[in-house]
Amino acid sequence: xxxxxxxxxxxxVAEADRFRSNVTPPPRERLGRTQIAARGLVGLTVVAGLxxxxxxxxxxxxxxxxxxxxxxxxxxxxx
Numbered sequence: 001x002x003x004x005x006x007x008x009x010x011x012x013v014a015e016a017d018r019f020r021s022n023v024t025p026p027p028r029e030r031l032g033r034t035q036i037a038a039r040g041l042v043g044l045t046v047v048a049g050l051x052x053x054x055x056x057x058x059x060x061x062x063x064x065x066x067x068x069x070x071x072x073x074x075x076x077x078x079x
């Protein structure tokens with residue numbers, strides 16, 4: 001940490017940067033089987049939605065290709 005160059009009138013203000021708490025947070029609660037299963041199902045649903053959007057979206061983004069034979073046959077019929 002850096003030191004302050006100007007004098008500080010109160011000692012507790014100068015030591016505030018270095019203060020560490022000795023209070024530990026409470027332990028986290030363990031998840032039950034139903035909560036783990038629910039989170040897993042939500043995750044699978046999100047992944048399935050992304051995969052489905054890719055499966056339906058990629059063909060829609062492909063450039064439209066018209067077969068060359070149909071263009072030639074239409075052009076020859078029009079003459």
